[in-house]
Amino acid sequence: MSWQWFHRLGSPRWFYQKSGAWLPWLGATALLLLSVGIVWGLGFAPEDAKQGNSYRIIYIHVPAAFLALAGYYIMAISGAIGLIWKMKLSFVVMRAAAPIGAVLTFIALFTGAVWGKPTWGTYWVWDARITSMLILFFLYLGVMALSGAFSREQSGDKASALLALVGTVNIPIIYKSVDWWFTLHQPATLKLTEASTIDPSMFYPLITMIAGFYLFYAWVLTLHTRTLILQREWRTQWVRELLGASSPARG
């Protein structure tokens, strides 16, 4: 068993060169799945018996919420890999994942609010799920703020990776505590919109959208990582050669 791929993966240059080949495929599949899912979900899936057409926002809301949570773990795990194996690339991935995750969390919150108005009659409820998503958003912002606060890039990397890891311990606790806090004091009257079983005709477009969001996330993460790699490594020979023709002014 050779660990060569693992060591190669630590090299931003290797990643940059390899990922260039994956990018078009990743992007094309993501966009294809997303457009199929959107048209299917918004145009052809049946209307909900109770909520009418307003439920269709589920096709954005649920995948965004999925990725917002998964994105936090991707960020924290790549931060941990960076801390443990001192891998340059994983810190770059961590930094790239933070703003993407924050935007996805915001999308989930925003679409949730838009969906809440026609169904719950209010934009915002301090419900367990909503509150914990809001705190997740703050955690993302904290990691971003901390990573930008250090003058030395490596210190910012390590510090924000540590913060992301501490946040990982906290996410399940926050979720549980908020859940409990809600159920203790208010009866769960607002849950009537949450369908426990979903009809296959609505489920398949949703699954398509979730898969599309995952691929789209991977695509954007790779793009952002590549940009950050270029920004960080602009002094190195290979970046200069790569950009030499277009921007000779730097350096």
Add this chain to the structure above:
Amino acid sequence: MGEPAVPPRASTAADTSAPSASRSAFSRLPGFFTLLRTEFTLAVRRRSDIVNPLLFFVTVLAMMPLGIGPEPEMLARMAPGLIWVMALLATLLSQESLFRNDYEDGSLEQLALQPQPLYFPVLAKVLVHWLVTGLPLALLSPLLGMMLNLGAAGYWPLLVSLLLGTASLSLIGGVGAALTVALQRPGLLLALIIMPLYVPVLIFGTGTVQAALDGYSYGPQLAILGAILAVAAALAPLASAGAIRISLEN
């Protein structure tokens, strides 16, 4: 602690000079108590560090009735949350200086250079921080509860939940203080990164008081606060120690 009979750092002076295995297992603790005493003396001599968080706590709570109106029923409803949030803010604001002086005069670096793990020095500092801020805050809270028209049933739960909760807050905030110690003006950043981590403590802390006021048993909430404290005491100093090493590299 589950220390092995032969410590992994067998080459350090303290371990080789220890006459028996049982002594070497505890050889770190005298250092811990010396550090605790030093830190406590230092904290007591910097009076403003003790008094300011308390003054902040009392002053802001006194602003609350002016802002939201003096109706006793409304104040009574809001009292547990107000007192808890203000205790949280007072802890947070006082935390910025937790490692600051030691970082600036270089003693933090000396501590980090020692062969012993940083866990115990960090624990000592956090413990002293709690003794001079969390403990007085908690002891003061029934008085403020009375002023905010909190029901008498809530006094004990408020006191006990604040005793347990502020200790967790000190421990968790220590991680943030260690992460930001190398920065020029960490105040707002510290609040931004630490507030989300305070959420569970806040929820269970106010939950304790609310349950007592509603006439329910508040044991479960206190037990969870205790559990959070146990986990934080075990893990937070480790994270702070790692954060200190990162900050020292900056």
